Amino acid sequence: MAGFAVALIIIMLAAGLLAAVKVSRQRNSGLAQAIALVKLKTLFRLHLPEQSSGSPAPSPDRPVVHVYPRQSGLDAAVLWSVLDRDCLHVLHPDDQRSLILFGMRLFARTAHAGDTAAIEAALASGRAVTVPCPPDAEPGSETLAAYKALAGFARKHGAVMRAMHVRGSSLSIWSAYPRSSAPRHLLPRFRLAQSGLLDFGVISPAGNGATAPRDEDRVHDLLAEVRFASNDLDRGLFLAFRDAADRYGKAGPVLEDALGGKLSYKKMLIGARVLGVRFAAMSQPGEALGVMLPNANAAIVTFLALQSAGRVAAMLNYTAGPAALVSALSTAKIRTVLASRAFVEKAGLEAPVAAIEKAGVTIIWLEDLRESISWQEKAAAFLNWRRPLQPVKAGDPAVVLFTSGSEGTPKGVVLSHRNIHANAAQAEARIDISVEDKLFNVLPVFHCFGLTGGAILPLLYGVRLFLYPSPLHYRIIPAVAREVRPSIMFGTDTFLAGYARTAKDTDFASLRLIVAGAEAVRAETRRIYRERFDATIIEGFGMTETAPVAAVNSRSHNKDGTVGRLLPAMALRLEPVEGINDAGRLFVSGPNVMLGYMLASEPGVLQPLSDGWHDSGDIVAVDEDGYIAIRGRAKRFAKIAGEMISLGAIELMVQQLWPEDFHAAVAVTDTRKGERIVLVTTRMPALRDELREYSRRFGATDLMVPGEIVNVPEIPLLGSGKTDYVTAQKIADEWIKSHRTDRARK
Template structure:
């Protein structure tokens, strides 16, 4: 028996050596590197990116590889795949680690901060790998270190590349505290890289966009490598399954105001069981409408459709019956999934009647759940890890409808990859962990509420609390006091309303708030900073970008801007006649939609022809890459031949009367082409006071509204944005009646 065991061991070792020799030959690395690579690849199922090999050592240009060190194994993995002559600058913990003793004996290494050793290696044409701290949002000293690395690259004509090893943060050698990163015995490793940055090849950005600083270039490379370490070539159901594997032992991850709590496994079992019913009532790829509030059931239903290979059409039940039926027609939806209890509580009987009158079937989920047999539940329990239907990452996953703040809503078709990529882009820019709890009051029929408020936290282990309506200004602060979230999403309108109703201790658990959809006023920032100790990070997005396109972060934050573009995205600026301090923004990236569905061509996908989406926004980009919104292209008035930003007028008025809400619109004027009407809740709002302030503000006389209309409240969409269509109607009706009165007199 012992002889057989010895023979088996010899055969296994021999096969391993043969495999190592072949790997060394194929990848151009040394035999010890190949042995280390195989030893890491088998238990950790290490996935390597295409194009990363030892070819750097054969080039006449060295490469500086930088990586955010997630664990004590990162250096070993990186050593095993790079050129044998590469100098590895180790973190101080790695210099003492027994696990890396073999690497230190066989590889060229240097301690952190040994600039002389780095200079010597680069001078010889050897590549270098440098470990940086693991945080997504770098501290000032880390950015200073990045600036030093960039200077070395410029001096020695070296190129730069970032690497990221996803999964190692959950290994037993993790550099993160256990509370922030749960440990797994054999987590799956995925090594990713950014592209190569060559300072000699840098050309001025196209169409006026400014170039970032050197340290920000490296920061962006690190973010891009982190983004690329995600697996986007799978559907959302499998992405959630991967999250369950990584974070599933942490307990309940999803809660709602009804008191329900779900773990990853229970969430996916429910989705698998419900998805089997959706298979029976629909065809593969068919879009089914979802008319549900922010509660656990909407996430289960959404994930059930992804498991069944169907498309979730998120319906805005606050938009009114006409808009709801228009959305159903545009996307050719034959079935709507709803809840009787929700319809009764929210008073949605008119919408239900309109849906049924349009010939659309409503499936009541309470009834559907009752039909699921014990055998089907058992099957879902046993097969919860597998989706019911295979899907491609490029397949449609969801249809969201634009807010209609400026016209008829369109259906925006987003793929599994679009949604996953946008969540990953945000995770590559903002530090989040399993220690966080996100309080989401934004409805999931809104893109920010769905991707940022549901998909992002659940994909990355952040506990999620769903609240059904953002309009409960007095209730939400009290709920936050009980839930104690660390992160919250909102709009300026909602956040200001919560602050007015809140006690000083209601939001003291918050560390950051991400705000979008409208500009954040300085008064709102100040209130949350001084009363609650929370930082508001302003971002910018559009439904067509799934939705986030740019965001500020703790390390990169500039008031008055919406932050810097997310990793993996590109922008193009096109000049607009009459506008000198901004240009029209076009964006592209993995998160940009598949295309539109239009009311004029129901059910048909109108794809982007060249991958670029016209945002319709006028923006300015400063020398550090921060984007400032000047306004919507449609929200500029042409007065006496000059383009005037309605958004700038609102900003000016808001500074004068900060406690009130305002909307500026343009109406036809026979003499000057257009004139501006201010719709405001300020009573009385005196034009003379506004004119005097505009001069102190530095505005031109053309920016002073010609007419002022008082209203008890500014119309707001369910997403929190100002409803400019309704505001325009208010102004038009006031002008019409005013002119009629003048004619009568």
């Protein structure tokens, strides 16, 4: 028996050696490198970048500086196994002493970290260099300085730069991360990605809109690009969640809601398998089923069940009213709605439910469905929880969301599996998150920010998630946060300001990061959270059509008055707008940009983007470093006496004068000047003379001073937290009409 085992080992070693010899010849690499590559492919199922040769792209004639985030002691070995044999590998101090890299140090050209003379000598002789960098997505000032120095070496020696990233190595037992932030696996899957080549001698408008970016920012963007590229986006969302379960599933409960329910990845996917079987039986592959559920565990399980069954989740905005709901059902040709009786009763949604049933749409009550599930079905789900019921392609529709309707009739936005997964990966490439984090999500999952950012993103990357059913519970949410102790929270300015008014100073003490979107964040809101809660608010920008995030600030790259820089793999262009000289209309493209619209005029028919570019309808300015400043919606500019006036800029001015109140600026028809501005505000009293005097100090023109002021007890909001400008416009129109009538009577 012992002899057989020895023979088997000898045969395996011989087979491995033969495979290494073959690889060495194919790649023109050293035999030691080829042996290392065969080992890595066998043990860690190393996936290499897609090239015709099955290996990374060859280096150009010029020397290449390869930079990579050092996530483990194996990263250097992976790069040595695939790069040119003459490449100089600069080693992290820990790697210089590591036993697992003994063979690499024996056969490779190496230098210790900080040996700039060796780096310059290699580049001067035309050889490539690999340099490890800190693994953080948000680099500190020292790291940015190191990026700048590396760019300087590349410029000096006419070299180009390429970034490399080994996805999965952070989970190995040789991880550079503490166990608390990266769970360990004996043999995790490795996936190597590489960026394009960066030539520091060429300065041209970048895809992110930057015209003269700093060298350190160009390196940072290159690393973010390759971090994003290291994700496997050619999988459906169900399989992406299963991958997350494999990586982070041993950490215990990952999903929790206000009802006290706690689910691990496995329990979540078992529940999805059970429900998915039922959903598959009542619908056709690719059919859209409506989901009318609050932020609770059941909503996530239902969403995953639809993905497993190969159905499309149409997330319904139950706050929009019966007419809008029925319109959404018609637009997406939805025959079945999944809902909860307990939720309908508690939220008082009897009228929308009656309208849905009157429209001939079937409502499936999850409580009834759950009670009818047999033990045989549960047992089958337990055994098959890892497998989706229906295979899907990454480019297939996964979700239909409906635009907010803040300026008109909502449209159905169709997002693919890849769109949503890509957007989560883009955000992870810009902002540091880990299994140590807990995200407190109050934003409804029928809103794209609440779905992708507040649910899918954390669960794909091992962040624990706590769901709260309504963002409008201003007094309750701070107390819940005190008990839950989240480190990350998403919100809108309106909601965040409301929580701050009722919160105790210790309620948000656990927060390290607040990401705000959907509307501009007021300086007063930033100040309150900074001074009272020691929490930083970073502002981002997006739209349902980009799944939703398009740009975001971060702790390392943050500029007040902007919504940050474009996400990796996205591009933008600005088209001129008549009457606006310092900004343009924003168009975006990228892997997160929607498949297309569904319109009420052609129900169920996908209207794809013709050229991959989406017209955001926003007027923006982009500075030389790529930071985007929103000037306003194209529809939210008033033309007064021939000049284009931003209603958003007027709101910003008014908010600085009266920061504790809320305001909405709209335009009404004016017979003399074309249009006139009406300010709808909660300020009491709101004096026009005070506003006119402040506008001069603010630097505004007289045309920006509202001609009329309408007082309201509260500004109308949509369920997503955005200002409801349709209702605000109606308030202004009715006020103007009534005052005209009063004047006529007098």
